[in-house]
Amino acid sequence: MTEDSSAEAPRTARPRIVVTRNGPYQPDPSIAIVDHLGVPIAAETPVRLCRCGQSQTKPYCDDSHIRRGFTDAKDPRRVPDKLNVYAGQQAFVSDNRGTCAHSGFCTDRLRSVFHLGEEPFIAPSGARLDDLINAVRKCPSGALGIGIGPARDAALSDINRPPQIEVSKDGPYRVTGHVELVDEDGVAIAQNAGASQEHVSLCRCGASLNKPFCSGMHWNVEFHDPVPDPLREPTLFEWAGGYPALLDMTRIFYSRYVPEDPLLGPLFAGMSSDHPERVAAWLSEVFGGPRLYTERYGGYQRMVSQHIGKEIQPVQRALWATYMVQSADDAGLPSDPEFRAAFVAYIEWGSRIAMENSGAGAKPPPNMPVPRWWWVCNATPGTRPSALADNAQTTNDAGPALPGSDEAVLFEQHIRPLFRPMDRNSMLFAFDLWKEEDVTKHRQAILTRLQAGTMPCDGAWPAERVALFARWASAPRPQA
Ligand code: SF4
Numbered sequence: 001m002t003e004d005s006s007a008e009a010p011r012t013a014r015p016r017i018v019v020t021r022n023g024p025y026q027p028d029p030s031i032a033i034v035d036h037l038g039v040p041i042a043a044e045t046p047v048r049l050c051r052c053g054q055s056q057t058k059p060y061c062d063d064s065h066i067r068r069g070f071t072d073a074k075d076p077r078r079v080p081d082k083l084n085v086y087a088g089q090q091a092f093v094s095d096n097r098g099t100c101a102h103s104g105f106c107t108d109r110l111r112s113v114f115h116l117g118e119e120p121f122i123a124p125s126g127a128r129l130d131d132l133i134n135a136v137r138k139c140p141s142g143a144l145g146i147g148i149g150p151a152r153d154a155a156l157s158d159i160n161r162p163p164q165i166e167v168s169k170d171g172p173y174r175v176t177g178h179v180e181l182v183d184e185d186g187v188a189i190a191q192n193a194g195a196s197q198e199h200v201s202l203c204r205c206g207a208s209l210n211k212p213f214c215s216g217m218h219w220n221v222e223f224h225d226p227v228p229d230p231l232r233e234p235t236l237f238e239w240a241g242g243y244p245a246l247l248d249m250t251r252i253f254y255s256r257y258v259p260e261d262p263l264l265g266p267l268f269a270g271m272s273s274d275h276p277e278r279v280a281a282w283l284s285e286v287f288g289g290p291r292l293y294t295e296r297y298g299g300y301q302r303m304v305s306q307h308i309g310k311e312i313q314p315v316q317r318a319l320w321a322t323y324m325v326q327s328a329d330d331a332g333l334p335s336d337p338e339f340r341a342a343f344v345a346y347i348e349w350g351s352r353i354a355m356e357n358s359g360a361g362a363k364p365p366p367n368m369p370v371p372r373w374w375w376v377c378n379a380t381p382g383t384r385p386s387a388l389a390d391n392a393q394t395t396n397d398a399g400p401a402l403p404g405s406d407e408a409v410l411f412e413q414h415i416r417p418l419f420r421p422m423d424r425n426s427m428l429f430a431f432d433l434w435k436e437e438d439v440t441k442h443r444q445a446i447l448t449r450l451q452a453g454t455m456p457c458d459g460a461w462p463a464e465r466v467a468l469f470a471r472w473a474s475a476p477r478p479q480a
């Protein structure tokens with residue numbers, strides 16, 4: 001296993017990323033740029049993507065690299081370029097530690113094969129062949145390969161994806177789709193032995209030891225993107241991990257469960273090769289994400305047209321729902337009770353409507369909107385103390401900085417952050433604890449309960465928080 005077989009079949013007109021000297025990446029405009037949820041990011045051309053980690057307009061370059069004196073030299077302390085090949089009963093797996101970006105996808109997902117901190121690192125006979133192939137394909141750095149013989153087989157190791165740059169959360173650019181990396185003179189950037197030609201991780205924090213490739217240093221330097229409003233309720237789409245996570249799930253569903261099932265297999269025998277992408281786009285839109293299905297495939301009418309006349313049987317629907325939930329587990333979608341309650345509710349609701357629409361003589365109503373699903377009732381993230389959390393911390397966390405005795409107490413800055421999502425949800429039937437107008441109106445009643453220790457219901461506030469609220473409540477305010 002010394003060579004990637006994809007190198008033997010060079011592609012014509014591969015899109016390119018120019019890795020400028022000591023400066024940003026300049027991708028061809030044809031390469032899509034998406035965030036970690038798979039949502040397209042608008043970019044003006046020419047696109048210049050920061051790779052020094054210092055830009056104030058991430059992911060775009062603002063020329064901070066010039067002021068900071070960024071250099072793109074490789075570090076002599078980097079892990080050596082060395083390809084290791086591990087023989088198994090069904091396949092050979094190759095790995096180059098010098099390419100690994102330490103994302104942990106392999107060791108987290110397939111522990112029976114990938115052994116963190118142990119030798120041998122890889123035991124290829126420890127899992128089913130399809131699980132092994134999936135793990136190799138998920139490796140974002142391209143360090144891993146698989147072949148039936150010792151040579152890396154690109155057809156098994158890589159998925160053919162459209163050219164794309166994913167700006168991963170707090171991490172590297174994940175490039176997919178056979179994008180070519182060249183320097184300013186158009187010369188191909190050398191890659192380590194056995195590296196994938198289809199996907200690669202590029203440094204975004206500026207600290208990699210193996211620039212321009214990611215070496216996992218973003219962990220060490222604690223590289224972080226700006227944190228969105230922590231008090232905003234996430235969508236199911238965001239909570240699930242976005243389009244990439246949902247696509248992982250649908251790919252598993254249609255490759256692992258459907259073909260082997262004698263009842264479901266025939267139902268999907270004629271599906272298009274991008275069927276997993278279509279279903280992931282539908283679920284993304286339903287779960288509150290961007291309108292991917294409507295824009296790419298045609299909205300509700302298109303989905304309904306796929307079911308008409310299929311005469312889906314109850315046992316087929318039940319199997320579809322069961323395997324979808326199993327695939328969610330396999331793909332590592334969140335397993336918290338709140339997410340799964342909403343997820344399973346939609347799978348049941350949606351699959352029963354599909355069955356209804358598929359019946360003989362069914363006349364589905366035309367021009368319906370794509371449904372938008374939400375959390376079930378008030379079961380949203382953070383709305384209850386978890387038995388698995390450190391409850392002392394949950395109820396007594398540090399909270400916002402207290403204002404000095406001569407400073408004004410401000411609702412947005414000091415009072416609103418005192419109320420957790422679970423506090424807000426438990427009072428929403430009456431008023432909104434995150435709205436100044438509502439809290440002002442009910443401040444005396446709230447203060448009485450805070451002082452009595454009966455609010456919040458899972459534990460009284462510390463005295464200094466109650467005093468802070470009392471200060472805010474008694475401050476003079478204009479008459480309504
Ligand atoms: S980059 Fe690949 S080999 Fe390295 S930890 Fe991640 S999945 Fe494993």
Ligand code: FES
Nearest residue numbers: 050051052061064
């Ligand atoms: S590479 Fe230009 S600001 Fe980071």
